[in-house]
Amino acid sequence: DQQVKQNSPSLSVQEGRISILNCDYTNSMFDYFLWYKKYPAEGPTFLISISSIKDKNEDGRFTVFLNKSAKHLSLHIVPSQPGDSAVYFCAASGGFGNEKLTFGTGTRLTIIP
Amino acid sequence: DADVTQTPRNRITKTGKRIMLECSQTKGHDRMYWYRQDPGLGLRLIYYSFDVKDINKGEISDGYSVSRQAQAKFSLSLESAIPNQTALYFCATSERGWYGYTFGSGTRLTVV
Numbered sequence: 126d127q128q129v130k131q132n133s134p135s136l137s138v139q140e141g142r143i144s145i146l147n148c149d150y151t152n153s154m155f156d157y158f159l160w161y162k163k164y165p166a167e168g169p170t171f172l173i174s175i176s177s178i179k180d181k182n183e184d185g186r187f188t189v190f191l192n193k194s195a196k197h198l199s200l201h202i203v204p205s206q207p208g209d210s211a212v213y214f215c216a217a218s219g220g221f222g223n224e225k226l227t228f229g230t231g232t233r234l235t236i237i238p
Numbered sequence: 239d240a241d242v243t244q245t246p247r248n249r250i251t252k253t254g255k256r257i258m259l260e261c262s263q264t265k266g267h268d269r270m271y272w273y274r275q276d277p278g279l280g281l282r283l284i285y286y287s288f289d290v291k292d293i294n295k296g297e298i299s300d301g302y303s304v305s306r307q308a309q310a311k312f313s314l315s316l317e318s319a320i321p322n323q324t325a326l327y328f329c330a331t332s333e334r335g336w337y338g339y340t341f342g343s344g345t346r347l348t349v350v
Contacts, residue, residue, distance in 0.1 A: 134278070159338055168242070168328055168341030169281070214280060224288075224334055225271065225296070230280035 128152045129217050131229040139237050144202040146232050148215035151196065155227075156220035158191060160200050163212045163231075172213075173200070202234075210236045241265050244329050244342035251319050251349055259314045259345050261329030270312040271339065272296075272304060275326040284327075287312055319349040 130149045138144045148158075156177045161169035175182040175189045175198070182189050188201045202209055212233050216226040242263045251257050263270065272284040273296075283296030285304040293304060301323060305313045316323055326346050330339035 129280075131280075161339075166343070168330075168343050169339075170341070171338035174338060216281075224269070224332075225283060225286055226339060227283075228273075228281035230278060 126151075127230070128155075129215060129227050129229040131213075131215060131232050133232050134230070135233040135235070137235045137237055138205050140207060141204045144200075144205045144209065144234055144236070146200040146202075146213050146215075146234065148198045148200075148229050149196055150198075150217050152217070152219070152227075153196070154219045154223065155217035157218040158189070158198050159216045159218070159226065160187075160189060161214045161216060161228075163214065169214060205236045207236050207238055210234060240343070241340050242329055242331055242342035244327075244345050246345060247343065248346045249348070251347070253320055253349055255319050257316045257319055257347070259316075259327055259329075259347070261312045261314070261342060262310050263312075263329075263331040263340070264310065265331050265333075265340055266309070267331040267333050267340075268309060269332045269334075270306065271330045271332070272302075272312070272314045273328045273330065274298070275328060275344075281328065284314065316347075316349075319347075321349045323347065324349050 159174040160172040163169040191198045212231045214231045215229045245260045268289045271286045273281040287306045303315045329342045332339045
């Protein structure tokens, strides 16, 4: 049973435009949500996170939005750059007592120059 | 030196062989994890350890075992490797799960 889902396996976006990556979850006990970025032959690296008490968190070109009622989060990248081409995983954690991360299946983002 | 080091980086082994993947970290964190990545399935948790005396099964622990030799070392063993254990394996460490993990560069394992 996939508790964290990324329904788009791939996404292509023109350089300079906005990239929007989506993620849905089913477990209402999740309290923290994170996005990871992965390049080939490297481990995933932490990108940005949000707790369930917020609905938006920004860090430079990256913004994560959380809609708790819809159990949906999204990552916006503006403007998209060629170096953003990677696989993006969303992940969720239940907080104290359930700290391990549950990952989604990943979305491969390709930025077209 | 990398914060999380995995050895070997690549390994080809035969069905039925026992194999160990090693992980060491210099972050000083208590929590360590083993995940495997398969195409279309994302990252799935195999085992995790919140301190040296604490070992827990993840969602896909069958066919695997682990050893936490020290705070900094967490090894994953395949007792009798089978072809569907061919995957990319990642070790990670964290201070708290929601603070984010630091991953190693992965071990690509092929079982033939």
